[in-house]
Amino acid sequence: TLPYIALQLKAIVASTEALLGNSPLIPIALPEIGILETAFVLALCLALFAVLFGTRHIDATEHQDGLMLAIATESMVKLTAFLTVGLFVLYSVFGGIQGFAEHARTSDVFQQVFGRSLNGGTWLTITFLSLVCAILLPRQFHVTVVENRTEGEIRRAAWMFPLYLVLINLFVVPIAAAGLLTLRPGLVDPDMMVIGLPLSKMADFITVLAYIGGLSAATAMVIVESVALSIMVCNGLVVPALLRRGYLEVEPQGDIAARLLVIRRVAIFGVILGGYLVHRALGQAQGLAAIGLISFAAIAQLAPAFFMGLVWHKGTARGAIAGIVAGVAMWGYTLLLPWIVKAGLLPLTLLTEGPFGIAWLKPQALLHLKFEPLTHGVLWSLAANFTAFVTVSLLRAPEPVERLQAMLFRADEGHRLGPIATPGAFRLWRTSITIGDLQAAAARYLGAERAERAFAEYAAVLRDGQVGRLRLDAEADIQFLRFTERLLSSAIGAASARLVLGLLLRRSNIGNQSALQLLDDASEALQYNRDLLQSALDQVRHGLGVFDADLRLICWNRQFGELLDLPDDLVRIGVP
Numbered sequence: 001t002l003p004y005i006a007l008q009l010k011a012i013v014a015s016t017e018a019l020l021g022n023s024p025l026i027p028i029a030l031p032e033i034g035i036l037e038t039a040f041v042l043a044l045c046l047a048l049f050a051v052l053f054g055t056r057h058i059d060a061t062e063h064q065d066g067l068m069l070a071i072a073t074e075s076m077v078k079l080t081a082f083l084t085v086g087l088f089v090l091y092s093v094f095g096g097i098q099g100f101a102e103h104a105r106t107s108d109v110f111q112q113v114f115g116r117s118l119n120g121g122t123w124l125t126i127t128f129l130s131l132v133c134a135i136l137l138p139r140q141f142h143v144t145v146v147e148n149r150t151e152g153e154i155r156r157a158a159w160m161f162p163l164y165l166v167l168i169n170l171f172v173v174p175i176a177a178a179g180l181l182t183l184r185p186g187l188v189d190p191d192m193m194v195i196g197l198p199l200s201k202m203a204d205f206i207t208v209l210a211y212i213g214g215l216s217a218a219t220a221m222v223i224v225e226s227v228a229l230s231i232m233v234c235n236g237l238v239v240p241a242l243l244r245r246g247y248l249e250v251e252p253q254g255d256i257a258a259r260l261l262v263i264r265r266v267a268i269f270g271v272i273l274g275g276y277l278v279h280r281a282l283g284q285a286q287g288l289a290a291i292g293l294i295s296f297a298a299i300a301q302l303a304p305a306f307f308m309g310l311v312w313h314k315g316t317a318r319g320a321i322a323g324i325v326a327g328v329a330m331w332g333y334t335l336l337l338p339w340i341v342k343a344g345l346l347p348l349t350l351l352t353e354g355p356f357g358i359a360w361l362k363p364q365a366l367l368h369l370k371f372e373p374l375t376h377g378v379l380w381s382l383a384a385n386f387t388a389f390v391t392v393s394l395l396r397a398p399e400p401v402e403r404l405q406a407m408l409f410r411a412d413e414g415h416r417l418g419p420i421a422t423p424g425a426f427r428l429w430r431t432s433i434t435i436g437d438l439q440a441a442a443a444r445y446l447g448a449e450r451a452e453r454a455f456a457e458y459a460a461v462l463r464d465g466q467v468g469r470l471r472l473d474a475e476a477d478i479q480f481l482r483f484t485e486r487l488l489s490s491a492i493g494a495a496s497a498r499l500v501l502g503l504l505l506r507r508s509n510i511g512n513q514s515a516l517q518l519l520d521d522a523s524e525a526l527q528y529n530r531d532l533l534q535s536a537l538d539q540v541r542h543g544l545g546v547f548d549a550d551l552r553l554i555c556w557n558r559q560f561g562e563l564l565d566l567p568d569d570l571v572r573i574g575v576p
Contacts, residue, residue: 001138001229003282004295005275008218010283011191013039018192018199019211043276047269050223055230055264067227068147074220079168081213082194086171088206089197093178100174109180114173125375129296132303139221142228191288222272230267235493238263243499257447260492285343294335297378301327304386313406319393327385334377337363397568399558433504436472438484441504445491458483552576 016038053067094100104110134140148154179193183200194214198206239260283291304327305320340346354362364373366380398406435455443451458480459470476484481501488497537544537555543563546555553575561571 001225001271001295001299002275002278003291003298004137005222005225005272006279006283007288007291007295008222009039009043009276009279010291011288012042012215012218014189014192014288015195015211015214018195019207039276039279043272046219046222047226047272049219050226050230050268050272051265053223055227055261055268067224068143071143071220071224074216075164078213078217079164081209082168082171085194085198085206085210085213086175088201088203089178090171090174092201092203093182093197094174100177103177103181107177107181110177113180114177119372121375122372125372125378126293129293129300129378132300133296136299136302136306137225138228138232139224142224142231146228146231189287222275226268226271229271230264233267233271234260234264235496238267239492239496240499243496256444257491260445281345282339282343285339293374294339297335297374297381298328298331300378301331301381301385304382304389308389309406313403314393314398315389315406316393316396316398316402318396319389319391322392323385323387323389326388327381330381330384331377334363334366334380335374338373397571403573433476434472435470435474435476435480437504438476438480439472441500442484442487445488445500451487454487455483550576 053070090096090100094103104114135144144154144157175193175197176190178197179190183193183196189196195207195210198210286294301324304323305315309315309320337346338351341348341351349357351362351364353359359365360367364370364376366376369376371379439451439455442454446454456470485497485501488500492500537546537557540557541559543559543561544557545553545560548554552573553571554573556571560566561568
């Protein structure tokens, strides 16, 4: 993500310098501000804005309506600005659509650039990267999934998003052609043609509109990216590490929701300032488009595990991690390293002769295979990623939880679990944990008011809307345990939520018999929640297997296979 943020910082700074350096709209003498210092001040402002509007709540499922409204407004401003510039260029430079078509037929410059044959490899590479990043970029995922409210919004986006892409690209070719025809080579960077063309025509209003459109687009990208990434850093890295080391258990009754917000805010500043450091160290060595594609190639390393995890049931978490590590390492060698060399931080001989003079290890010609640099890097990194993912996954059988998750995504209707009806009542599993204990645990991470309101609403749902007071001293059953886990997951992520509940069970001295009773109750709810049963199995040290009415294996824990010394290909869901 850091190159992606560096791209946006460079775009804002470059357009600002172009506007202030050439526009007669600024009659006063501006103080000398270096481009790097401008970028640093800009990074601090963006981080502050993201903190103020993107981390107001700890609950990740509470929608940031203000932030989404700002993004929607930015999208319309960007589209309006680009269409306005496109129409201005089309009629001021070419005299209309017919004039543009005439220039396209007769202009030598136009034919030289646009008349070349299609580079199929580059086209396929960029199309693939665009497809992947439209789903996997943190900001794309945040807007599409986290901020999504209903399926109706997805259906609307299914036609509106492609329409938006068509409109935003409608005048790309006319603007590029006008820049080549009217601007002297080297006078205006191709990345600045959108603002450079109105400037050259002294169209002050169009120039300012183009600047505002680019500024709004870049700032929105940085803010949403940093907010989404801060949630991931907090929930996936920091909180699990603190829980495992006991740092969040120092004050058992304390409210640490404010502490989690601080973690996310620090992460936002860290992410954006990290992007600034990349911009300062490497930003001048590549154009905006090249930086974006390098960043896209890095995001694409999530693609093999993401897409194969939907169709290949033997994939494992270890395989996914190995694939991503191998892919990112190859991405760094074939794409990032040449960028560092071009920035002057490493000797040029690394590219021309290879490391230690070994020609077949040249970063842009591995094994003497020569492609366009981007295609070369993407092919090698994804090949390493895919190979490591498949190889490591096949070395060890999937864990039981991984098998159950794979079953949820199987295309085979005969193996799909399908929608499961909510059962009636569950028997209590005997332990000293009360509903009040669960509510107190949730309150530490979400705040007392939010936790109390959530538990009261859930209790009302269980009573079918009947009036009644929630008894905090009542023993907690499976339903409240699962509700607490979901509630905690919304604030600190699924992995951390399970750790919190695990620590709570440990403190309550839940014995082996209680755990077995939990398993009995969970078996009744098997069709309701198989992953709860699997979680309970993994908490017991005995070797246990669970079978359905036809004596087919459904769930098991690792000790089950080890105790009976069963081969991996035999221990699988559905085996009689």
